[in-house]
Amino acid sequence: MPVIFASLFRPVTYSRWLHLLIGWVFAGVVLLVYPGTEGLSVVRVVVLSAAVDSVLLTAVAMIPAMRRAEGVQARLLLVPEREESIGAAPSASWRDRARTALWLIARVGLGFAVGMSTVGVLTFGASLVRPSVGTGALLLPVLAFALLWLVVFAGRLQLWLAQKLLGPSAAERLAEAELRAERLLERNRLARELHDSIGHALTVTVLQAGAAREVADPAFRERALEAIETVGRRAMEDLERMLVLLREAPDAVPAEQPGIDRVGELLEGARAAGSPIEADVAVRGAELPGVLSREAYRIVQEGVTNALKHAPGAPIRVRARVEDETLVLSCRNVLVGGGRKGGGKGLRGIRERAVLLGGDATSEAVDGEWVLRVRLPVRLAG
Structure with missing residues (x-):
């Protein structure tokens, strides 16, 4: 036409x-x-x-x-x-x-x-x-x-x-831009949560399954299966909570997010994977704002997961304490296989969490160890 x-x-x-x-x-x-x-x-x-x-x-x-x-x-x-x-x-x-x-x-x-x-x-x-x-x-x-x-x-x-x-109007365009930014930040946060929780569970599961196959001791295999079950159940809880958030169901109640008080359970699962862990967690969840306690748990989780991935079986040292109104977290492990680079998704996620809370995160090789340090201001986070 x-x-x-x-x-x-x-x-x-x-x-x-x-x-x-x-x-x-x-x-x-x-x-x-x-x-x-x-x-x-x-x-x-x-x-x-x-x-x-x-x-x-x-x-x-x-x-x-x-x-x-x-x-x-x-x-x-x-x-x-x-x-x-x-x-x-x-x-x-x-x-x-x-x-x-x-x-x-x-x-x-x-x-x-x-x-x-x-x-x-x-x-x-x-x-x-x-x-x-x-x-x-x-x-x-x-x-x-x-x-x-x-x-x-x-x-x-x-x-x-x-x-x-x-x-x-200009105000409406600004409000729309802020809404889009909030949605993007929420998606990024959920992506980090999935990466940290599911990634940790899969890492522990793979290590436990590999160890159970190599070791003939029935008691060790029983402990490995128990650890796999515990970590898998915790990962399912995290996944269900995030699915509730994604569905935005008005009557759904998401499961409570783990805080720093549950770091002990996290480390027990990692120990069951065969890595000796020395923990010095001198802070309780009640002493921290809720968001800081939850983010601290995820940071420790990611640090331990990275150690298990890159140095399976090597000793890990975890430290958490409050110094001068600053929550200081560190995770150390012996370098295996010539060291690591600091550009992985997990480390990027840790840095993003730290920056959003007004803090900072560093990761580097020091005297034959891989050291992750995170500093989060307690007062600003509240």
Whole structure:
């Protein structure tokens, strides 16, 4: 189909035409009430009608819900490619009310022009079909084509005005950006939680299963299976809690997140994997803000998991204490296989956790050991 005719066969052209005619109907109703048409010149009628319409529309635009109503109607009839380009929220400021007033005045003015053009073309076209006119009826397709293209351009102009005057305000765009950032941070946090919890469980399970296969002692195998069951159950609890958060079920209650008080259970599972662990945890969960206690647990979990992965069977030393209103966490293990690089996902996750809590994290090789140090301010975290 030629481009010149394509727009004339689009349904959106006629929904926009309807939107324009609604504005014309409003202007016509006001005109009949005041100032009327009898005894006044055309210019005077137009000027008085425009003044009355502007006052009424400005007054209506002061109602916050008017912006929402106009936005919803514009989305339905003007059909923008992106719905968010036209706002559908009540006015939140005087600037929003002013923009709504400009939109209403522009909408009615443009609708009045298109409505009068439509009536004029239909009236003139009706006069051409009279037998006395003769070949003048040949002008009907030309007039119809011109009217439809007027509607096409007026509809596009109406859509542009809606996007400019009803589009999201600066405050709404900022709020939307903040909401997107919060959702992204929440997804990243859940990804870290999954990485730390499931990664730790899989690491312990693999090490336990490998050791049980190599050792012929039935008692050792029994302890290995018990450790696998315990770690697996804990990982399932963490997974269920995160699935509840992802589903956002209003009546669902996520399982309680582990805090630093449960570090002992975590280390027991790691010891069962065959790595000697020396722990010095001189802090209780009640002494820390909840978020700091939970994040400290995850940091220790990731540190121990990395040690089990890169130095299976090597001694691990874990330390946690509060010094000068700062929670200091460290995890040390003997380097195996020439050392490690500090660019893994787990270490990046630890650094992200530390930064979000106003602290810092370092990881490096020191005197034949891999040392992870994390410092988290207790006061700022609360």
